[in-house]
């Protein structure tokens with residue numbers, strides 16, 4: 001056995017003992033804490049948040065700012081909700097639908113539009129997203145030929161305003 | 173011109189749009205001034221009474237308790253009788269006659285012109301600056317006719333004909349309202365008044381005499397068929413299509429009205445379809461059944477056809 005081998009054997013032993021001591025110290029400290037109290041975990045979380053902040057700062061460019069994708073998926077381009085509410089009253093949607101926030105809109109012919117933002121489908125045939133909603137409002141009978149909801153001659157601009165209003169209606 | 177539903181102040185007495193309304197405003201103003209004067213007078217008398225040293229009590233009682241009320245009340249009686257007459261308008265034998273019958277919760281309107289009886293509903297067209305005699309009737313309970321911007325108010329009593337002469341002095345659209353509680357949907361019993369220059373008024377009368385517009389598109393033709401086969405004709409008349417229904421408003425030119433359901437909703441296809449499918453929800457107590465047994469396409473067709481009747 002050479003000197004070199006002996007030295008590295010020694011070093012390995014010291015290292016193993018040292019790490020054993022460190023680990024048992026850590027476990028000891030951890031075990032001393034009250035149940036539910038997790039100083040190590042808390043430290044990790046703090047460190048993680050700190051590092052995340054650093055990383056975000058590193059890649060801070062407009063498109064890298066964290067996005068609310070749900071919010072974006074329900075945003076109707078060119079739609080003004082306030083204008084939409086007025087149009088919903090003018091087109092007479094309230095004679096068939098309950099539309100929260102629109103005066104005297106308590107119709108019971110079609111579905112209640114409360115919480116419409118969270119509905120999965122439109123009329124059970126289109127997925128509930130802005131483009132499809134605008135299409136539905138303009139031509140419901142194209143998508144559901146037997147529906148009772150009439151084509152009301154809604155223009156695309158008007159449909160966009162109304163759709164953006166409908167997406168302000170959240171579930172409970 | 174859009175419906176009065178979009179128009180702020182379409183129901184104000186201060187619009188100065190008719191002789192009866194103008195007199196009402198005049199009466200309100202003069203009564204306010206006179207009561208102010210009387211109040212000042214009474215305060216003065218009270219002041220003097222406070223400072224007086226007694227004596228003349230008998231004269232106070234005779235003067236203040238008998239003579240003063242006698243004179244004021246006589247003056248008021250004569251004044252109110254004459255003012256009331258001027259508000260309801262003196263009867264004018266040559267004036268055109270419009271017969272208006274109130275039903276729970278809508279208005280039947282018949283223009284009598286050159287021996288013809290021309291029927292419309294829920295919208296009253298009046299000639300500008302011309303006295304018109306309204307014959308006000310009721311088919312069921314007591315209602316009251318009131319167009320605040322144009323005229324005074326008059327009750328419509330079953331079994332009676334109340335005459336009201338009105339003269340509209342401003343062109344435009346005004347809003348009227350049943351002014352006597354008449355049942356569940358009394359608040360939903362309004363109407364629109366359209367004041368037109370005399371020539372346009374004459375043209376309007378002619379349009380009432382014509383047959384309703386033909387159904388043009390396939391959807392409209394289907395709508396007419398649905399109307400004829402779904403029992404609507406038992407209650408509704410449409411000139412040249414079916415003219416016997418009298419239990420509901422005449423629909424010969426329903427699409428030309430600015431509003432639906434006696435002044436309550438904008439006239440458009442959506443509201444028409446909603447109305448037909450579920451009138452019981454829109455106007456509780458209305459004497460029309462809800463037609464939710466129509467298929468979707470049939471419902472849309474009949475709404476499209478009615479909308480085209482202008």
Ligand SMILES: [Cu+2]
Pocket residue numbers: 315316350351352353354355358359361
């Ligand atoms: Cu009433």
